[in-house]
Amino acid sequence: MSQTDNIFSQPLDKVDSFSFDQQVVQVFPDMIKRSVPGYENIINSIGMITQRCAVDNSNLYDLGCSLGAATLSMRRGLDEKTGCKIISVDNSSAMVESCQQHIKAYKSDIPVTVLQDDICNIKIENASVVVLNFTLQFLTPEKRLSLLTNIYQGLLPGGVLVLSEKFIFNDATNNQLLVDLHLDFKRSHGYSELEISQKRSSLDNVLISDTVEQHYARLQQAGFKHNDLWYQYFNFGSILSIK
Numbered sequence: 001m002s003q004t005d006n007i008f009s010q011p012l013d014k015v016d017s018f019s020f021d022q023q024v025v026q027v028f029p030d031m032i033k034r035s036v037p038g039y040e041n042i043i044n045s046i047g048m049i050t051q052r053c054a055v056d057n058s059n060l061y062d063l064g065c066s067l068g069a070a071t072l073s074m075r076r077g078l079d080e081k082t083g084c085k086i087i088s089v090d091n092s093s094a095m096v097e098s099c100q101q102h103i104k105a106y107k108s109d110i111p112v113t114v115l116q117d118d119i120c121n122i123k124i125e126n127a128s129v130v131v132l133n134f135t136l137q138f139l140t141p142e143k144r145l146s147l148l149t150n151i152y153q154g155l156l157p158g159g160v161l162v163l164s165e166k167f168i169f170n171d172a173t174n175n176q177l178l179v180d181l182h183l184d185f186k187r188s189h190g191y192s193e194l195e196i197s198q199k200r201s202s203l204d205n206v207l208i209s210d211t212v213e214q215h216y217a218r219l220q221q222a223g224f225k226h227n228d229l230w231y232q233y234f235n236f237g238s239i240l241s242i243k
């Protein structure tokens with residue numbers, strides 16, 4: 001069972017940069033549900049996208065898998081396929097350890113390999129579905145294009161990338177309203193003003209958001225010609241890119 005996230009509930013002398021360490025791992029399912037509008041819808045839909053887009057004898061990748069929520073949803077979507085393998089990758093040792101336990105707890109014949117590595121080092125091969133669920137935003141911007149290019153090159157024709165992110169918006173008025181609505185979402189899930197502001201400081205320069213237009217431009221540069229938002233809830237959303 002996931003514990004309640006109260007990491008930022010007490011005043012901290014110094015707010016450290018956010019990292020996916022053991023303390024975050026322990027509360028992660030609670031943290032992400034209470035912080036990311038639409039997270040559960042996106043996770044469920046990743047299973048549906050997998051069911052429709054995965055092909056027999058291909059690989060599926062969950063890049064920045066955390067505790068494996070998207071991996072498990074993909075695996076549920078593979079019920080009627082044969083010869084598929086899921087490769088789930090995260091560079092946090094605490095996440096990978098917990099992810100392995102979590103995945104083992106659910107029985108299935110579909111193989112899942114959980115790797116502790118930087119997603120920039122992974123060669124994508126024979127892929128029908130690749131998921132980057134709220135992970136690209138944690139890579140330094142200079143590394144983002146080469147990762148997407150690697151993904152494009154490793155996808156089979158017709159293969160898909162699900163790219164979920166926190167966005168910023170060019171229109172300052174819209175941006176402010178969507179940011180405020182996200183903060184209201186957090187308040188409605190029990191986060192205090194102190195928790196919200198300390199978490200925001202801790203994510204400064206760690207989570208670097210792009211606009212939807214910047215994502216489309218980068219995806220096109222990587223080779224993807226078919227890119228569209230399939231989900232948006234305030235300043236969070238998900239793009240589906242097809243090779």
Ligand SMILES: C[S@@+](CC[C@H](N)C(=O)[O-])C[C@H]1O[C@@H](n2cnc3c(N)ncnc32)[C@H](O)[C@@H]1O
Pocket residue numbers: 020032063064065066067068069070089090091092095117118119120132133134135138139
């Ligand atoms: C917000 S979480 C992802 C949530 C997860 N995909 C889900 O659906 O529940 C971001 C994850 O990306 C991982 N991460 C960040 N940068 C990474 C990198 N360069 N290589 C591998 N994993 C990375 C973090 O350790 C963290 O577990």
Ligand SMILES: O=C(O)C(=O)C[C@]1(C(=O)O)C=C[C@@H](O)C=C1
Pocket residue numbers: 031032035036134166199203207
């Ligand atoms: O913007 C925030 O407040 C967030 O908490 C976002 C976010 C994310 O989008 O990944 C950041 C870190 C945690 O992993 C959970 C959620």
